[in-house]
Amino acid sequence: MAAGKPRTRIQQKNNAAILEAALEVFSAHGFRGATLDQIARAAGLSKPNLLYYFASKEAIHVALLGALLDNWLDPLRALDARGDPVEEIVGYVMRKLDMARAMPRESRLFANEIVQGAPRILDKIKGPLKTLVDEKAVLIRGWAGAGRIAAVDPYHLIFSIWATTQHYADFDVQVRGILAPAGEAHFADAATFLSHLYRRALATP
Amino acid sequence: MAAGKPRTRIQQKNNAAILEAALEVFSAHGFRGATLDQIARAAGLSKPNLLYYFASKEAIHVALLGALLDNWLDPLRALDARGDPVEEIVGYVMRKLDMARAMPRESRLFANEIVQGAPRILDKIKGPLKTLVDEKAVLIRGWAGAGRIAAVDPYHLIFSIWATTQHYADFDVQVRGILAPAGEAHFADAATFLSHLYRRALATP
């Protein structure tokens, strides 16, 4: 079983194939809605073979979430105290929007998990995620205190950025349904709008 | 069976109890994650009795979504061409935020459905919802054209309002996890922030 890191080439390949397949299936149907058979088929393996690599369905899910959470937070981590405040935050919005476009499955995976109460990653939310957000909130509050951006609540600013950007991944079906048949380039329009929104909101008078 | 509208008092009572129970269970676990036994228990009925009132699990879900969609769109419908543009839009944001606080289960029900591809309400999204949004988009675009608000894409403005407000219902666990132990009054803070955000974004120079 793959408790630690994969050791052989076959383990590496199959482990990756399983996580890729699990991302596809879990993000589309949620934890409960996904089945081991679906994941196995998507990974090109038999069900017992799946369970040779991962002890259980839940183990796959946990491994997947753990492997992705770090990358998911990279854009926020990159928020730089030395840069221009407005440009830093708008840049963060753009990076987050780009992730929603390039990695919608990852976004939906987290959305599914959190909407249903985050039973499997609540500790990571209250731990590493909260720590990171707290840290960046201090930074943003500092910018506001120094008069370099408008005085806004840093936590709700971050929440709004998450909400507006991830919306294009999580609610993709709705967005397309309303914009259709026009708007195939709706990510570009979203970037324009969000850039305007946050520049205006953060500008100092 | 309750194909049409309920006729007897018992039917009225049980129908309502079932929809209330279904809202509770579906919103917390998603369609696939919810079981008929759970719903039946929450409604105080036996499982076969549930199926006396609704033909199937899916029928309950569809009935629930249909019954709620109208109320869900009321705040947007109330957007009034005769009012002050900025106040109308900010008022819409506040009403939507208040719904997220007062009706989080309804919000999560829709979130669950749409994240997983909206298999059961895609037609309503492309139909009545799109029609309503198109109509309000014309109104907002008119305001922008007349220079009464800043020139913004009305569709992405509406998307951002949905995203930022529903975020507090759909991602409630995450919000609380990050704000804890402080911030029990986080809806008031959210209102302040969003009011600032949209006033700034829409103000004319």
Add this chain to the structure above:
DNA sequence: CGTGTTCCTGACCGTTTGGTCAAACTCTTT
């Protein structure tokens, strides 16, 4: 080549799930 380890599979199992059904109970109506 042989041998031990890793990898893979078909058959199987217990449980849960959505759904059925005949029979019984209850309420309303005359």
Add this chain to the structure above:
DNA sequence: AAAGAGTTTGACCAAACGGTCAGGAACACG
């Protein structure tokens, strides 16, 4: 009070599900 419609239930079913297991196939290595 009797009939008939409306309501409820326990027992049951087939399918799907997560997971197990004994053994066989493929591979690495001396």
